[in-house]
Amino acid sequence: MRGNSEDQLPDLREGFCTSYHRGVELIGRRWNGVILRELLLGARRFSEIRRGIPALTDRMLASRLRELEAEGIVTRVVYDETPVRVEYELTEMGRDLEQAVAALNRWASRWLPED
Amino acid sequence: MRGNSEDQLPDLREGFCTSYHRGVELIGRRWNGVILRELLLGARRFSEIRRGIPALTDRMLASRLRELEAEGIVTRVVYDETPVRVEYELTEMGRDLEQAVAALNRWASRWLPED
Numbered sequence: 001m002r003g004n005s006e007d008q009l010p011d012l013r014e015g016f017c018t019s020y021h022r023g024v025e026l027i028g029r030r031w032n033g034v035i036l037r038e039l040l041l042g043a044r045r046f047s048e049i050r051r052g053i054p055a056l057t058d059r060m061l062a063s064r065l066r067e068l069e070a071e072g073i074v075t076r077v078v079y080d081e082t083p084v085r086v087e088y089e090l091t092e093m094g095r096d097l098e099q100a101v102a103a104l105n106r107w108a109s110r111w112l113p114e115d
Numbered sequence: 116m117r118g119n120s121e122d123q124l125p126d127l128r129e130g131f132c133t134s135y136h137r138g139v140e141l142i143g144r145r146w147n148g149v150i151l152r153e154l155l156l157g158a159r160r161f162s163e164i165r166r167g168i169p170a171l172t173d174r175m176l177a178s179r180l181r182e183l184e185a186e187g188i189v190t191r192v193v194y195d196e197t198p199v200r201v202e203y204e205l206t207e208m209g210r211d212l213e214q215a216v217a218a219l220n221r222w223a224s225r226w227l228p229e230d
Contacts (some may be wrong), residue, residue, distance in 0.1 A: 021149050023223030024216075027142005034136050068148045072226075092227045100218035101139075107215050109140030111187075 016033050026071060027100065036094070039074065042052070043089035076105050097115055140214065141186060146171055146179050151209070152216050154189065158204035188212070 027033055031053070038044060038052045050061055065088055068074035075092040079085040090097075119185040142148055143196055146168070151161060153167045180203055183189035188209035205212075 016223070017229060019223040019227035019229050020152065020220050022227050024219050025143050025147030027219065028140050028148070030140065031176065033139030033143070037135065059168035083200065097222055100215060100222050103215035103218045104139050104142065105135050107212055108134040109132070111211065112137050114132060114134050 026073075027097070027104075029064075029067075031060060032068065033101070033104070035061070035064055035068065036073070036090075036097055037105065038091050039088060039094065040098055042099055043077070043087040045085070045087055049088065068094070141188075142212070142219075144179075144182075146175060147183065148216070148219070150179055150183065151188075151205075151212055152220065154203060154205050154209065155213055155216055158192070160200070160202055164203065181190070183209070190204040 027036065034053050034056075035049060038049050045059065046051075046058075046065075049065075050058065053061075065074060066075070069076060072091055074088055075091050077087050077089060079087070087110060128201065148169050149171075150164060152165075153164050158226065159167075161173075161176065164180075165171060168176075180189055180191070184191060187206055189203055190206050192202050192204060194202070
């Protein structure tokens with residue numbers, strides 16, 4: 001069997017585009033995919049994200065969250081309580097990644113065996 | 116508005132899993148996303164993939180195709196003609212990435228401006 005017919009994929013047919021290229025590498029950058037999946041489940045405190053992802057250090061998580069904030073995908077919300085509570089949540093742009101993350105999740109659970 | 120309710124995302128709820136983590140980083144590895152999008156349109160010769168992706172060198176493309184072959188996503192088909200014709204096409208596992216690639220493509224065209 002050969003690859004898919006070109007007719008089936010109209011929205012892939014526009015040739016190379018920098019936005020797709022940036023998007024796919026942003027999602028795939030080390031740890032971003034799992035951080036996004038965690039935040040798609042709802043707003044999370046720093047320590048809650050950490051707990052959900054073994055092997056991710058505080059330093060790396062802080063750096064990734066800053067990058068995702070700069071990209072407009074994550075927002076940091078400070079609740080003025082005592083003690084102050086800080087949560088990370090997805091912006092509209094971030095929540096819109098739900099379909100892509102769910103599709104990758106399904107693909108991975110189908111094809112990549114757990115270690 | 117807060118993040119999505121947990122009820123909406125049953126298939127994201129399984130906690131950290133190495134298969135998703137590996138999958139998302141495999142797709143996001145430099146150039147893999149665009150090579151996959153190109154091959155989702157059909158079998159391609161090496162030079163055809165190169166032409167579709169400016170800034171990708173021969174050496175880098177060869178290395179990425181070898182990796183994708185080793186992962187079981189791409190297969191190299193040699194047609195015994197004169198001169199020999201070699202094409203790269205997706206395996207069933209590779210074609211199954213269509214939904215994820217299409218979802219990322221839609222997200223990127225919606226949110227990331229072209230340079």
